[in-house]
Amino acid sequence: RIEKIIKILNRRYKIKPWKEKPFKILISTILSQRTKDEITRKTSEQLLSKADTPEKILKLSEKEIEKLIYPVGFYRQKAKKIKRLCRILLKNYGGKVPDNREELLKLPGVGFKTADVVLSSHGLLVIAIDTHCKVIAKRLGLTKSDDAERIREDLHRIVPKKYRRIINLLFVEFGKEICQTRLPRCYICPIVSLCSYEPKTCRKLPLK
Template sequence: MNKRTMNIIISKLNKVYDISWKDNRGDPFEVLIGTILSQRTKDEVTWPTNEELFKKIKSPDDFLEYSEEEIADMIYPVGFYNQKAKYIKELSKILVEDYGGIVPGNREELMRLPGVGGKTADCTLCYAFDKQVIPVDIHVEVISKRLGIANWKDKPEIVREKLHKTVSEDKRNLVNALFVEHGKKICTTRKAYCDKCPIEKYCPKIFKES
């Protein structure tokens, strides 16, 4: 797929889905922790939990006042809450000791933090720092493969690389929000409702089973 077609797809999806919320930059630490909590956890569990958490927590220093067990209690019922509590405690200590309590705006440095992989780093950069990157979650991955941008065997990092080559730099930070909305409503991971799709005419419909 070429950049011109991809720009049309982004433009059409942007007219269908309201992603104006993404213009409200989140606090980097809150976005980072929220994205860690979201790993293998549904949004309807993640975001209320994160909202309640940050009524108590304002900075990495605050987490250092609590034990891992106490943090686990705070973030329950997100998935893998014990492991995530360990990550949160460890990365908070690193942020305080090595970064003066400030979340770095650099992908490589973010990915050195416990519990932070490529998607979590990119979500932080995209939604807290307004960087032109494309976080690749399951919706972005599946839609990219159905559009023929990536192959079904490609790992998320390869999907990201191919997306970055296909999407104009000034539009990259729209892709995650738009593809997530589209993936929840029409091009779902289980089934694509092509008859309702606003970008159907641009899609080669490359399904995994084909």
Template sequence: MKPDDIHAVIAILREQCRDWRTPAVTVVADGGRDPFKVLVSCIISLRTRDEVTAVASARLFSRAATPELMQHLSVDEVAELVYPAGFYRNKASQILEISRRLVADYGGNVPDDMDTLLQFKGVGRKTANLVQTLGFGKPGICVDTHVHRICNRWGYVETKSPDETERHLRMLLPVDYWIEINDLLVAFGQNQCYPISPRCSTCRIASFCARRGVLKSR
């Protein structure tokens, strides 16, 4: 993919994504920009299917939608509310620890800068970027497995890790696309550009794609 091709690719993805399911964390954010809900739903979403994340997040927030309320729940209560999310008990402990720290050190407010967010247990660059973009509307690029894999498959970047992909995208990708690139590529990766045997024969982006690493397709 040539750097300038990204404009046409984004336009196609925007059109196609209208017919695809919105990622669960974005659904949470669309309910009203709330950095705490974005942060907690991101933690729940790790190694968990979107449909499970959406239900588990809604169930938890119906019980405690703020750090002040969340901190008073027990690990068992939070674990039961987010089950069957992957590693639900570990996530319950992380959510409670973060909630208590937010109340004790930040007046119940989620910090909006990357360095501070990364100091919280269980928060990596993917989660921190989503909090910044979906929670605060600040420029950022959330690179998960879909973004990393697809950008390399296209030939838009040539990188070995999501962190490296993020660094390259910050240099290559126009700022106007930073916030939405994760939503677009998560939907694209879940519905068209599968890790194994992607649907290349029906892909409207096929002419732009280098198909790096694609051994079999449909």
């Protein structure tokens, strides 16, 4: 069933694994926290077009970083975090982004989701769990847990390895367009027949 779900969603969204360098993915994911996707994309490009390595970022002042990443949420705290992160990458890892979870989780601003997103950009076959993944996996009956780590384990058990690097990206697009957290649009869902979520909102609700 999971393979069928993934194939249907990928026909719709045509997702490919990330090709960007792990450092770009790491910075973009930190900026994305509590920030809309459009703003994350714009500010990531602004910062990384100016400084795309830890060495170059450390040549910028915190104020310069703040200006480049504004208006992301908590931009002042994130500017400090990014500078601290780059110092650690240079001091402890020779300016490279680690490719193991334990080391990534030691970095400022890096939690489980960010670590797994970065590991995926390194080419490792892992599934990053964000809000979309949590909600959709539970609605589809792929997990019974609300805990991100348990959901990750459940999905790793059932998702074929060849799809692990794209399933999060598929669920993000699907969650934004159709399987929305507050009110899923089940009436246009291409996988509604494979879904165990109840109650399904299979008819379009009238506007109030």
